[in-house]
Amino acid sequence: xxxxxxxxxxxxYYPSLVMGIDEAxxxxxxxxxxxxxxxxxxxxxSDLIYDSKKLSEKKREMLYDIIIKDALSYKILIIDEKTIDxxxxxxxxxxxxxxxxxxxxxxxVLTDAMPLxxxxxxxxxxxxxxxxxxxxAAASILAKVTRDRxxxxxxxxxxxxxxxxxxxxxxxxxLMALEEYGACPIHRHSYGPVAxxxxxxxxx
Numbered sequence: 778x779x780x781x782x783x784x785x786x787x788x789x790y791y792p793s794l795v796m797g798i799d800e801a802x803x804x805x806x807x808x809x810x811x812x813x814x815x816x817x818x819x820x821x822x823s824d825l826i827y828d829s830k831k832l833s834e835k836k837r838e839m840l841y842d843i844i845i846k847d848a849l850s851y852k853i854l855i856i857d858e859k860t861i862d863x864x865x866x867x868x869x870x871x872x873x874x875x876x877x878x879x880x881x882x883x884x885x886v887l888t889d890a891m892p893l894x895x896x897x898x899x900x901x902x903x904x905x906x907x908x909x910x911x912x913x914a915a916a917s918i919l920a921k922v923t924r925d926r927x928x929x930x931x932x933x934x935x936x937x938x939x940x941x942x943x944x945x946x947x948x949x950x951x952l953m954a955l956e957e958y959g960a961c962p963i964h965r966h967s968y969g970p971v972a973x974x975x976x977x978x979x980x981x
Contacts, residue, residue: 780827784820786887786903786910791819793899794849794883797912798874798891801829801920803866805945806968807938807961808928810856810869813919814877815912816849826914828907829921841922844915851916852877853923862967889913935961 787795796816802808826844829837845851854873861869871891878886878896885899889906906913925944932941938954938961945951945963947970955970964971 780831780908782823782827782907782909782911782914784817784822784911786901786906787817787819787821787912790885790899793885794819795885795887795912796878796881796883797887797906797910797914797916798877799889799907799913799917799920800870800874801917801924802945803870804947805965806947806951806955806970807858807940807945807964808931809858809924809963810861810866810873811853811920811924811927812856812870812873812877813851813853813916813923814874814881815844815851815915815919816881816883817847817912817915818849821847821911823911823915826911826918828905828914829917831908832918834925837918837922837925840915840918844919848915850881851919852881853919855923855927858963858965861965865967887913889917931963935963 794816796814798814800812802810856869856873874891875893875895878893887910888902890902890904892902893900903909907917928940928944937958939950943951952970960971
């Protein structure tokens with residue numbers, strides 16, 4: 778199946794530069810959150826860039842290089858699990874997106890359904906934005922590829938958990954490994970399965 782995003786949302790704001798922001802890693806119980814922002818030149822189109830979750834790993838890797846080459850500017854932030862546990866995942870995501878929005882040089886910000894209250898720029902939060910805006914879709918690819926690469930590296934350090942396969946999501950394999958080996962340094966202690974394990978230790 779062929780997926781296509783458009784620049785229809787971007788066109789509404791021309792001639793202003795528009796950035797798209799998205800994240801990868803809100804759902805996993807281990808590993809970092811990655812947030813990315815992308816600004817393409819005015820009028821930029823692509824019949825390949827789409828929501829990263831709908832693309833194969835091979836296609837994401839290929840598009841990652843294209844996006845880096847074609848973007849006027851981009852930014853990738855990695856938010857560690859301690860920050861996620863301290864702020865909560867929603868606030869950690871929002872704060873990172875606001876930081877990118879303020880740092881990159883565009884007057885208009887498109888996000889994948891995330892309002893940015895502390896951003897003085899014009900912001901439009903678009904439901905399923907990574908399927909509707911080429912800039913948001915590109916940001917989703919940069920975030921996803923970056924996070925997947927990090928989890929593959931973590932798999933070498935903590936091979937017992939299978940991070941290369943499930944990327945930190947709470948699959949059956951991951952939950953069984955968590956129960957057998959306990960939490961490792963990249964697990965998120967504010968997330969249910971890890972928090973429950975912590976509580977069990979306290980109860981013993």
